[in-house]
Amino acid sequence: MENETCRPRIRIRIVFGAEEMIGPGKAELLERIDRCGSIAAAGREMGMSYKRAWQLIGTLNAMFRAPLVDSTRGGPGGGGAVLTEAGRTVLSLYRAFEDEAAEAGAAQLSELRMLLRDIPHGK
Amino acid sequence: MENETCRPRIRIRIVFGAEEMIGPGKAELLERIDRCGSIAAAGREMGMSYKRAWQLIGTLNAMFRAPLVDSTRGGPGGGGAVLTEAGRTVLSLYRAFEDEAAEAGAAQLSELRMLLRDIPHGK
DNA sequence: TATTGATATGTTTCTCAAGCTATAACGTAG
DNA sequence: CTACGTTATAGCTTGAGAAACATATCAATA
Numbered sequence: 308m309e310n311e312t313c314r315p316r317i318r319i320r321i322v323f324g325a326e327e328m329i330g331p332g333k334a335e336l337l338e339r340i341d342r343c344g345s346i347a348a349a350g351r352e353m354g355m356s357y358k359r360a361w362q363l364i365g366t367l368n369a370m371f372r373a374p375l376v377d378s379t380r381g382g383p384g385g386g387g388a389v390l391t392e393a394g395r396t397v398l399s400l401y402r403a404f405e406d407e408a409a410e411a412g413a414a415q416l417s418e419l420r421m422l423l424r425d426i427p428h429g430k
Numbered sequence: 431m432e433n434e435t436c437r438p439r440i441r442i443r444i445v446f447g448a449e450e451m452i453g454p455g456k457a458e459l460l461e462r463i464d465r466c467g468s469i470a471a472a473g474r475e476m477g478m479s480y481k482r483a484w485q486l487i488g489t490l491n492a493m494f495r496a497p498l499v500d501s502t503r504g505g506p507g508g509g510g511a512v513l514t515e516a517g518r519t520v521l522s523l524y525r526a527f528e529d530e531a532a533e534a535g536a537a538q539l540s541e542l543r544m545l546l547r548d549i550p551h552g553k
Numbered sequence: 554t555a556t557t558g559a560t561a562t563g564t565t566t567c568t569c570a571a572g573c574t575a576t577a578a579c580g581t582a583g
Numbered sequence: 584c585t586a587c588g589t590t591a592t593a594g595c596t597t598g599a600g601a602a603a604c605a606t607a608t609c610a611a612t613a
Contacts, residue, residue: 345561346560347559347561357561358563361561361562361563378561379561380560381558381559381561382559382560383559384558385558385559385560386559386561387561388560
């Protein structure tokens, strides 16, 4: 029930247009779909309603030239969803962006932490 | 009435704790308070209710060791608010973080834009 | 080929929190 | 001492998201 937002973390959202954007939520969802093989299971893991997960994937698939998630109904196990190559590429690019940004701004982040009233415990 | 979220923009939110965070909204608010000399006027400029602006400033003042905004009521003009030195420092650090991050991730951002269905017009 | 089992897709309803509007308190100037 | 523009607070409303439910889909398999 608790989010793991304890240590200072950077949340980056890339906004392309009015509706087109990608942020931490969609990235994590893609990651979990890749691991679970199912939109429903990935959403459950994140404490997210299935509808919401499904909608997020819908917008992602609509905003990129090629869909990021390929879902199949029926079949062995009743159905499932997998990350396409485009999906893997987008996720990897987003994670790379996050890492580069965090590294580039480490100095400022450190200075900001100094100014906090209660310095986050640990690291 | 329209947001200027047309060209691909990066929105960075730095999360320190459960409630402690700073992002584009609070940064812009601080900036405008510095220019306007009033929480109310700054909020109006952003199309934000006074209560919301006041709450945001309240959380900011509470999360840092020293308040970022100093407000007085009554007085000439009815009152006002100014940015403290700490406020100016925090704002500057946040902006610097933004710039560093955007520069560091320019390559990934460019690749992501290529994959979009309808490439954002301009630039 | 009819059944089954697991999921995807879509709809409706409800709740709760974010945000807006309205009100009080304040203090200087005229 | 009244008026004004602001800070500070209280009450209320709207809307986004969750929960629940209903239906569609399709491979295996018996």
